[in-house]
Amino acid sequence: MHNENKVKIKFMRNGYLCRLFDFPMNRIQDELIASIQSALQSIFQIENAEVVLQETKKEFEGTFTFVVFPFTKQAGMAPPQIAQKIGDFVLENLAGISKFQVVQGFLNFTLADELWAEALLSLQNDPQAYTLANKNEKILIEYSSPNTNKPLHLGHLRNNFLGFSVAQILAAGGYEVIKTNLVNDRGIHICKSMLAYQKMGQGETPESSDLKGDHLVGKYYVAFDKAYKAEMETLIAGGMEAEQAKIQAPIMQEAQAMLVAWEQGDPKVIQLWETMNAWVLGGFEKSYAQMGVRFDKIYRESNTYLLGKKIVDEGLQSGTFFRKEDNSVWINLEEEGLDEKLVLRKDGTSVYITQDMGTAQLKFEDFGAKKSVYVVGNEQDYHFEVLFHILKKLNKPYSLGNYHLSYGMVDLPSGKMKSREGTVVDADDLMSEMVQTAKERTTELGKIEGFSASELDNLFNQLGLGALKYFLLKVDPKKRMLFNPEESIDFQGNTGPFVQYTHARICSMIRKAKEQAIDFQLKSTPKADLSPTEQELIYLLGTYKAKIEEACAQFSPAIIAQYAYDVAKQFNKLYNEHSILNEEDAIKRNIRLTLAELTGKTIREAFELIGIQSPERM
């Protein structure tokens, strides 16, 4: 950034420090700031003033606004007079400014038309318009992380879409991104499904039952819970305390015994585990394919927990961990404002965090990335705080670049989703409902002549998943959100299909222009006045890279989704105000076609980042 630290360049569109364009618009910004500074200096003798530019509010004429209130005292004059004097000075000295307007203490500058045309040309010719410079840095992103005892639900959809999208965004931001998935395939919850299957399964398989593997296993997880509850009720009716009944229920005791047998390598249990695990993972694969998410490497807890135990040994030797009389191993995190945390049980078996230490180590050995993002729900904030502190205390080389992307839960109107009780919105069901709705909507609108059957299937998928992904991603990841299954997800307004529609419409126009052999490519700066609507669109398109930067910094696909919507909305406005393909003035027509094409590209790129495809016809 030029002008050192005397000058802060800020655009208030999103309250985030950013630049509009790489070229040429930032030249005018810097020039404007410099000019205002010299005005302050020569008129009011204010040296080295901090000059902040903001974007002019829509209701007023102009592009950049300078707020003079902060200088009232030093200048010894009323704000409007100060603004007037600075405006006069800038107008005289800076060619790119065509006029200015004073509203109270706000000084609004209007840019000369040729600057907008220049900006459009440079956008068209920018070979690196949609990605940032290579950062030469690896970053790991871990997301999805399912349990292998039940199918995926709506919460997992948010996780998967978020994780995949953030990976795309970081890649566009110049990082080398490695996507990992840590499958949670061991523990008591897995035994519950296994035990219920053993008792009631009667040899059922995905093939024999025509159920997706994960759904089949999930069925037995629910069956376990039902049987467990029934047993508890019987015990309580027999006079036992509820707390005791929880532990004493025979089926729970059996599940515990199974866990022990499994850890001791009982071949029968292992075999059952392998079979059922394979069913679940097979089912997940189909769900992932439908979601459109991918991973570079899949880790399994059953493979990483032993490495975790090794790290515990290391930590004991270095004195980071300590052993209590009962043989359990702990770390003291009181200095960090926390308390003592267990890292290994007294029986020597690993806990959740042991396994996470192992996974972190393994990932580093595999990829050597010092930065890591964990996409995990905010219910685990405390866990990750502890994990990151532990890694730091162990002086691991990968301990400083960790970030927990803590997203909010998806709640139903009835409250939290619970797999055990069956009060969940199933991921597969929801996706196919969305595709079905897309099919109905599209058929109603009747614009699908000339599509083949496979093209139609593809389109319905793109639209249904587009609506769903957009719905889940447009909200700030950190916030918990509400999903009401009674109300269907919209296809109109601030939605995925709205943006997709704008894209399809642009594609249609560009196709027609090509059919008519119109070459609208700009060869030089066009000489034409641009309407405010056109200027605003150019402005928006020019902020794309700044949006990537912002989305990277905040790990937020919502910023990209909102941006794509703004761009589409602005284009639709232009589309209704002006003729594009039918414009008689060839220069104006070419400008608008160029704008249309750039808009289409920008939408496609932005939607790619949030994992949504942009159909060319719909």
Place this chain on the structure above:
RNA sequence: GGUUCCGUAGCUCAGUUGGAUAGAGCAACUGCCUUCUAAGCAGUAGGUCUUUGGUUCGAAUCCAAACGGAAUCACCA
């Protein structure tokens, strides 16, 4: 109880390192398809930004307190 997060239109959400009259979408109502795709556009209506105090030229935004909600504080994962 401790810690963390949240409270903006009837509903779902933007906007928060302090700036002008707080924005979208849905739902409601009014217009616009013999011209480039009406899944669109233009408009009407809807707000004491939970409350109270403070900081200052200026607060939805910063600080403090209160009220309301959520998560977490496991030898579950």
